[in-house]
Amino acid sequence: MSLSSGLLLRDFRLVDETMDMLGSVWIEGGIIRDVFPQGAPLPEIRLPMHRTIQGGGSLALMPALVDLHAHFRDPGYPEKETLESASLAAVAGGYGTVVCMANTKPVMDSPAKARALKKRADALGLVDLYPVLALTQGMEGKALSDIPLLKGPLHETEPWLRMLSEDGKDVVSDEILYRALQEARRLGIPVSCHCDAGGPEAEEAKAAGKPREFWSRIEENHATQRVIELARQAQGHVHIAHVSTREAVDLIRKVKGAQQESGHAVFTLTAEASPHHLCLTEETAHALGAATWGRVNPPLRTEADRRALIEAVLDGTIDAIATDHAPHTERDKLQGAPGFTGLETGFALCRMELVRQDRLSLSRLSSLMSASPARILGLTDRGRVAPTFRGDLMVVDTEALWRVNPGRFRSRGKNSPCSGLTCRGRVLMTIYQGRVVFESFLNPDPEKETG
Template sequence: MILTITNIKRAGSEQIESVTVEHGLIKGWNLPAEGEVIDGQGGTLAPALVELHAHLREPGQTEKEDLASGLAAAAAGGYGTVVCMPNTRPVIDDPATVRALIEKAEGLGFARLKPAAALTRGQKGEALAELSYLKEAGAAMFTDDGLTNEDARVLRLGLEYAGSLGMVVSVHAEDATLRAGGVMNEGPVSEALGLPGNPAAAEAARVARDLEILAGLREQGRSARLHIQHLSTARALDLVREAKARGLPVSCEVCPHHLDLTDEALRSFDAVYKVAPPLRTRADADHLLQGLLDGSVDCLATDHAPHTRAEKERDLLEAPSGIAYIELAFPLMWTRFGERLGLEQLLDLMTAGPCRVMGWPEPSLDAGAPADLVVLDLHTERAVNPAEFKSKAKFTPWQGQTLRGWPLLTVVGGRVAYWRG
């Protein structure tokens, strides 16, 4: 297949150009138009975004999301590659399931799927899953995401074994005993609302423990690599900074919702704002943003977590945690923080940054590079309309808000995965 995208600008340039794609690779720039020709409408061409943390709910919870809706939503958000989490029903902890998901996703024609597999059998935290076979089947990383690896010895064994395979272990760092029944950030707002709080110490204490486990393995010459999901507190980020200064092989991600929203939103008693870890204070959010600016944070991830509307209409004590917004992540970040971050750094956090975490080749727009591309309209403002979402979760905290930076076209492996035109 040959595809030519005309009337585009490369990220960082104002010159109008065209790019030709053939057999899944970038053939070259400003060549005579061949094959299917798409007008890029003056948009900015960049490598397709990479998502390391999304919940696509298949198998077993397809009333919330499935591969087709979730990967279509990802492509509409400008993502070319998505790592899906294993907390499905059944849990993704066997090689056959990994292979089946990859095969099904390949036939859909949307974003590329790289399933994460459970670190432990059934995500029970008791015995390691068959990590080597899961890697052979195509698992991208190991994680008991959503569960917090309470048994430190099992996590240590998992880090050591995964490290020997050259694989990353990703953790939801939260002390379950400190979190207890907390449904929002513990602080003045939770006290005023009379709701059980989840203290910042729950995250920091678990991050500290996991980093010490990593340090011990490093002292023994082990090649373990730890990735900490969705940091939400200033203290936890400082612990990661200190660990990196010590040379520990640790990386971390931050989610846009933890930058843009705070626990003040829970005054509405609307469970659309209930997430895990919870929305924190403005001081925490500002500290996380500084971590993006100074390079302490390795990448952005959405933790796209769809639920049914009926589930999210329950009260805050009963509703599940999670926000689904993979289609809005880049426009939200560009609108709210583009001025401070700049386009180059924001794109790095959403493309090359995730690849560095995983040890994958960094994306490129050079001839010969894989044709995973996105064309972004950085200037036109559009109101958020959940009815247009590809995701099954057609509701959002940002409904009606005006954002810019919307993807116009997403190309994955040389084929069109999304085209707003």
């Protein structure tokens, strides 16, 4: 990128967590230099290399999205996804920053492996990638990974390391998880917990042949309670991944409430929900095939759970929306592999289901998908449309109707629960460090419908 290139975005609806107004934005050298309210005189631009993009109609300019939870499957599973295909999917979905999980082959359990992936991502120059480090070697739950060898402060030694997680394999040993939480505290970063180490009651229900929706609820509720307790003892930061039950929501709300009341918190608790748990229910899972295309961990739950999640988003119990993008091949899905591809539909699904009847404003959605997850990662330079922030932005048509066709995804994973669904709201352009890395303006989608 030439540092003398610039981008002028004119007459847009500008939306971030602090504002919703008309105006224009000037980006230069990868950074937002100026934001002009509508009617203010625009500067005369003398740069030889600059591009003007005109807003208007239902176009909004928002901060690029920040995803706390994705699976890039790289290295090890090119039939499911690669760094390249996942990065293209991310920018097509409006993402500028992505945290990717460690359950690759080999597992990301040493800084050297994660650093190598980060280096490849930087060379691609599409998204700012933050590989997580696994808590234990090989994600086997037996011995801590290389975390104790890391030296702080991380922003000087390993600035790409912002989160630790064992993802879909909760560490069963309290002792090891406790030590991992202490290490994370020493390093000043959160541990993302998947919450499926279910405890004896869930095991009994399983042994008694109860259905998955029954025991997986006990699992999640028990595991959420357990990791919160361990985080309290370790005085660390636990981040609860993809909360899906109303009981887990109630527990998180209660703990956060008590922290607020006491005025001082000995540990930090944050939580995310996924677009699919916020917008879909078990009905969709059954229609798709609960053991195949509709299978995801944790499972899609009841309408009452979904409503509880939305309430939790509205009252701040849930801090962020994260995709848990989990691409699989058709063969793997037919054999029951859990997970949905999600990077390319996350925004549209949330825009359609949550921003209606004014329950959630577009500004609040921006907070949940950009500024708030950035804060959880300690990234203070993104998530706003304001001078000095990174030029990571997206242009969306808030009213565009389009039908989801996984055949057109950039992701290799076509396992979307939204296939055939007509969504409202579409990402049309993604800007990364001041460069346009995705655009569908000039290439109108033949499937795009108006209405």
